Amino acid sequence: MEAFEASRRRSTSASLRLALLQFVADPQWLIPSMIAPVIFGLVSFELFRGYGPYFLTYAILGAGMMSMWGQTLYGSGWATGQDRVFGTLEPTMQAPTPYLYVVLGRVIWNVLSGLLGGLIVYVVVVGAAGGPPALPDPVAFVVLFLFVMLTLAAVGVVFAAFYVYTRYAGFIQNIGEFAFYVGTGCMFPVVLLPFWTNPIALFFPPTWALDALRYASIPGYVGFSWGFWPDLAGAVATTAAYLALAGSIFHRVERHVLEVGNLADY
Amino acid sequence: MSGLARDGPAIETRQLYRRFDSRKGFLFREMTRTEALKGVDLVVERGAIFGLLGPNGAGKTTLTKILSTLLLPTSGTALVLGHDVTRETDWLRPRMGLVLGGERGLYNRISGRENLRYFADLYGVPIAGRDARIREVLERVGLTDAADRRVEEYSRGMKQKLHIARGILHRPEILFLDEPTIGLDPKSARETRKLIRSLVTDGVTIFLTTHYMFEAEELCPRLAILSKGRIVARDTVDALRALVGGDRTLEAEAYGFDDREVDAVRALPGVSKVVTEEFGPMMRLTLRVRTGELTLDQVRGRLPGHAELAVRERRTSLEDVYLDLVEEEAR
Amino acid sequence: MTEAAVPRASFGRTFWTNAIFAPRTTLGFMRIDFVLGTIFVIPLTQMVFFTFVVQLSGGANTSVDGLTQLQFTALGNAVATVTYSSVFSVCQTTDSEKQQGTMEHILVSPASRLALYFGRGLIPILISLATVSVGLAYAFLLFGVPVSASALPALAVSVVLTAFAMVGFGLLLGGVALYLRTSIILGNIFLFAGLLLSGVNFPLSALPGPLQYAGYALPLTWGLAAIRAAVLGQGLGSLGVLWAAVAAAAAISFGSAIALWEVFERRALATGSIARF
Numbered sequence: 001m002e003a004f005e006a007s008r009r010r011s012t013s014a015s016l017r018l019a020l021l022q023f024v025a026d027p028q029w030l031i032p033s034m035i036a037p038v039i040f041g042l043v044s045f046e047l048f049r050g051y052g053p054y055f056l057t058y059a060i061l062g063a064g065m066m067s068m069w070g071q072t073l074y075g076s077g078w079a080t081g082q083d084r085v086f087g088t089l090e091p092t093m094q095a096p097t098p099y100l101y102v103v104l105g106r107v108i109w110n111v112l113s114g115l116l117g118g119l120i121v122y123v124v125v126v127g128a129a130g131g132p133p134a135l136p137d138p139v140a141f142v143v144l145f146l147f148v149m150l151t152l153a154a155v156g157v158v159f160a161a162f163y164v165y166t167r168y169a170g171f172i173q174n175i176g177e178f179a180f181y182v183g184t185g186c187m188f189p190v191v192l193l194p195f196w197t198n199p200i201a202l203f204f205p206p207t208w209a210l211d212a213l214r215y216a217s218i219p220g221y222v223g224f225s226w227g228f229w230p231d232l233a234g235a236v237a238t239t240a241a242y243l244a245l246a247g248s249i250f251h252r253v254e255r256h257v258l259e260v261g262n263l264a265d266y
Numbered sequence: 267m268s269g270l271a272r273d274g275p276a277i278e279t280r281q282l283y284r285r286f287d288s289r290k291g292f293l294f295r296e297m298t299r300t301e302a303l304k305g306v307d308l309v310v311e312r313g314a315i316f317g318l319l320g321p322n323g324a325g326k327t328t329l330t331k332i333l334s335t336l337l338l339p340t341s342g343t344a345l346v347l348g349h350d351v352t353r354e355t356d357w358l359r360p361r362m363g364l365v366l367g368g369e370r371g372l373y374n375r376i377s378g379r380e381n382l383r384y385f386a387d388l389y390g391v392p393i394a395g396r397d398a399r400i401r402e403v404l405e406r407v408g409l410t411d412a413a414d415r416r417v418e419e420y421s422r423g424m425k426q427k428l429h430i431a432r433g434i435l436h437r438p439e440i441l442f443l444d445e446p447t448i449g450l451d452p453k454s455a456r457e458t459r460k461l462i463r464s465l466v467t468d469g470v471t472i473f474l475t476t477h478y479m480f481e482a483e484e485l486c487p488r489l490a491i492l493s494k495g496r497i498v499a500r501d502t503v504d505a506l507r508a509l510v511g512g513d514r515t516l517e518a519e520a521y522g523f524d525d526r527e528v529d530a531v532r533a534l535p536g537v538s539k540v541v542t543e544e545f546g547p548m549m550r551l552t553l554r555v556r557t558g559e560l561t562l563d564q565v566r567g568r569l570p571g572h573a574e575l576a577v578r579e580r581r582t583s584l585e586d587v588y589l590d591l592v593e594e595e596a597r
Numbered sequence: 598m599t600e601a602a603v604p605r606a607s608f609g610r611t612f613w614t615n616a617i618f619a620p621r622t623t624l625g626f627m628r629i630d631f632v633l634g635t636i637f638v639i640p641l642t643q644m645v646f647f648t649f650v651v652q653l654s655g656g657a658n659t660s661v662d663g664l665t666q667l668q669f670t671a672l673g674n675a676v677a678t679v680t681y682s683s684v685f686s687v688c689q690t691t692d693s694e695k696q697q698g699t700m701e702h703i704l705v706s707p708a709s710r711l712a713l714y715f716g717r718g719l720i721p722i723l724i725s726l727a728t729v730s731v732g733l734a735y736a737f738l739l740f741g742v743p744v745s746a747s748a749l750p751a752l753a754v755s756v757v758l759t760a761f762a763m764v765g766f767g768l769l770l771g772g773v774a775l776y777l778r779t780s781i782i783l784g785n786i787f788l789f790a791g792l793l794l795s796g797v798n799f800p801l802s803a804l805p806g807p808l809q810y811a812g813y814a815l816p817l818t819w820g821l822a823a824i825r826a827a828v829l830g831q832g833l834g835s836l837g838v839l840w841a842a843v844a845a846a847a848a849i850s851f852g853s854a855i856a857l858w859e860v861f862e863r864r865a866l867a868t869g870s871i872a873r874f
Contacts, residue, residue, distance in 0.1 A: 003360035003361045003436075003437075003439075004360055004389055004390040004391055004392065004436055004437070005360070005390045006360060006388065006389055006390035007390055010387050010390065010393075011387060011388050013387070014383075014384050014387030014388060015384075017384070017387075018373070018376070018380075018384050021375075021376045021380055022373065022375055022376060025375035025376055025416070026375050086370060086371070086372070086373060086374065087368070087369075087370025087371040087372075088370075088371055088372065088373060090336055090364075090366065090371065091364065091366070091371055091385070091432065092388065093336065094334060094335060094336055094359060094364050095359065095385065095388035095389055096356065096359040096360040096388070096389060096390065097388050097390075102388070255338070258335075258336065258337055258338045259338045261286060261328075261331070261337045263336065
């Protein structure tokens with residue numbers, strides 16, 4: 001008997017479709033997904049109000065990052081946590097496609113909802129300020145904003161492995177939420193942090209990407225001293241490293257959970 | 267050579283051990299170690315239903331998860347369809363189905379059909395025939411009418427059927443069923459057993475765990491009994507009957523027997539074993555008998571003076587075999 | 598069986614059983630290291646984050662309600678982190694019961710609902726007290742928030758009242774979870790809402806009118822105001838008003854929680870949503 005051949009691309013699209021179906025079946029998550037960006041936008045606006053001519057850009061980027069962190073990064077892992085709660089992690093892991101490709105589908109969904117969050121932040125901050133920020137190159141801003149989202153997605157993929165690894169991942173991520181905000185410099189440049197924390201921050205692709213975005217959209221911005229292009233290169237390199245390592249990390253995590261036998265725990 | 271199908275048994279395990287360690291406490295970590303499987307040797311032939319019986323906690327689910335690639339053994343080897351379950355999962359997973367059953371393990375917020383579509387995609391069921399295949403399995407498990415309802419609205423029996431539908435969706439060569447009828451009403455359980463029997467005619471090997479004796483007797487030509495992580499017997503039902511002392515079981519009941527009477531019954535020709543048990547004021551002697559020559563009158567003859575004596579005969583049931591073997595292991 | 602022979606758990610027994618047992622059913626309370634993380638790590642990182650933002654915006658030394666902006670923000674976030682151990686954790690307990698299928702068994706029991714829900718609040722109240730205390734210690738030691746020894750008794754009263762009010766609010770949201778699939782959504786909303794509407798990072802007066810009114814409906818707003826007043830050494834006159842407000846918020850929260858649990862219990866039994874998550 002010839003077995004069917006599982007396709008990774010198809011598994012990813014099936015996972016994306018499942019995320020959409022589950023969202024439609026239970027759209028109440030739309031509420032925090034929409035309220036959080038509004039709150040982050042207003043808090044950020046209020047905190048940065050009056051900080052130079054480009055405070056609006058700071059406010060949008062900071063609130064956008066906080067919002068996308070929740071929806072893109074945390075959301076990707078949370079969906080795996082839900083697999084544990086539903087008891088579907090075991091049958092999904094038992095399927096022939098590596099679980100990584102199921103996670104990818106969810107990350108794509110979370111990127112889409114993260115973009116919605118980013119858009120809400122923009123509208124809220126612009127609404128509060130009574131006008132749009134002064135952007136030297138709006139197209140570059142949008143493109144780089146999407147790129148920041150991709151770097152977050154890359155981190156989200158790796159973070160999802162943590163949720164496969166242990167049922168406690170959500171709590172650990174909750175405890176580390178603000179530490180992550182600090183470390184990645186989502187509201188302020190990491191150069192403001194003590195020097196010894198900088199190497200840690202540089203392991204995160206979003207830190208590089210966001211710094212590049214600030215260079216491109218805030219004239220006179222002083223972030224990492226090496227400027228826009230090295231930042232962009234750093235973001236590409238770290239993102240590629242995360243994606244390249246994801247397969248190996250998932251493989252190791254899968255071996256670990258099969259050894260420990262905790263797939264059914266929640 | 268992992269890409270090729272191999273001859274040989276459907277399942278073969280050698281000295282399979284599985285240990286679970288759990289820790290609790292913060293400053294003073296206390297470790298608890300549980301040995302779920304203690305050297306399981308098992309061979310299951312292809313193309314039939316093989317039953318694994320055992321009490322709760324015997325290690326049935328642990329063994330099923332190891333064989334279905336969801337758990338790694340601590341030591342020992344396990345081959346399914348001739349392939350190693352720890353190293354050749356890429357080859358094995360498309361060819362095996364797993365039904366763990368129960369209330370969990372399904373996406374409750376979406377319909378049964380959508381659940382199946384998702385897993386059909388993960389298993390690579392050809393897109394051209396996917397919807398037809400989903401309709402086919404829904405029809406087969408009797409869920410056609412409920413296919414588009416949310417799973418959270420399903421009864422336990424319907425969920426069980428959906429679990430089975432998912433397990434057979436990708437036409438596996440071997441299907442692992444862990445307690446498939448647990449919690450089902452008699453009608454649903456009977457339908458499920460009928461469905462399981464029909465799968466074998468398709469050439470699927472079925473590895474079924476249960477602690478319902480009648481179910482195992484009805485479905486499984488060969489079975490094994492697992493107790494405290496060890497296989498205590500493995501054979502056909504008839505051979506297992508012989509193992510515990512015979513195909514015939516005679517029971518004698520009265521208001522108490524003394525030791526002399528029990529010894530006298532035990533000395534009867536063909537009696538291999540006598541079990542005594544008390545229930546209320548009554549006492550029962552259960553005799554396993556190897557030969558067909560021993561008559562009820564011979565038993566009555568050894569138990570004179572009991573006006574209320576009742577002696578009857580029945581066929582040794584799988585439950586008798588099971589209880590004998592599990593109790594023997596416990597001793 | 599006669600009426601007298603029907604066993605019934607006393608109020609005290611139900612209270613203690615729920616106080617000790619219920620938190621252990623939720624992952625967040627199951628491990629002491631996570632509880633310690635909630636008490637020691639979350640306040641510090643949240644305070645560091647927002648004070649860095651204040652530093653970048655250049656207004657760290659601006660005067661706000663008797664404190665510098667940096668001190669104001671540090672103190673606000675020290676107290677705001679109580680939302681994790683009160684609102685968020687209590688919501689999580691309800692969700693966890695639903696996921697494990699134990700909520701139906703609790704609701705079918707004859708136990709006093711008052712004892713049951715109050716009992717469930719005990720450990721979160723203790724953890725909330727610890728979280729705010731640690732947050733205040735950070736504010737004093739690391740962010741230069743002036744706390745004089747004479748202010749400590751008033752501060753203690755403010756902290757205790759705030760912890761009660763916040764846990765009551767958590768129970769209130771947990772009651773809604775009987776009807777919704779999950780209450781973590783509500784927990785999330787109020788976690789964020791506190792940052793904006795409760796005067797955590799900037800005074801309520803900076804917000805537009807309607808948002809200010811929304812802020813006054815949150816217990817955190819009153820608790821934070823009482824704690825800030827105590828830190829500033831305000832007299833019993835103004836403190837008393839704030840304490841009364843926090844106590845009222847606690848009473849309203851607990852009272853509404855009990856009422857809501859009854860309403861949503863009936864509603865959940867009618868719709869079957871108890872078993873959905």
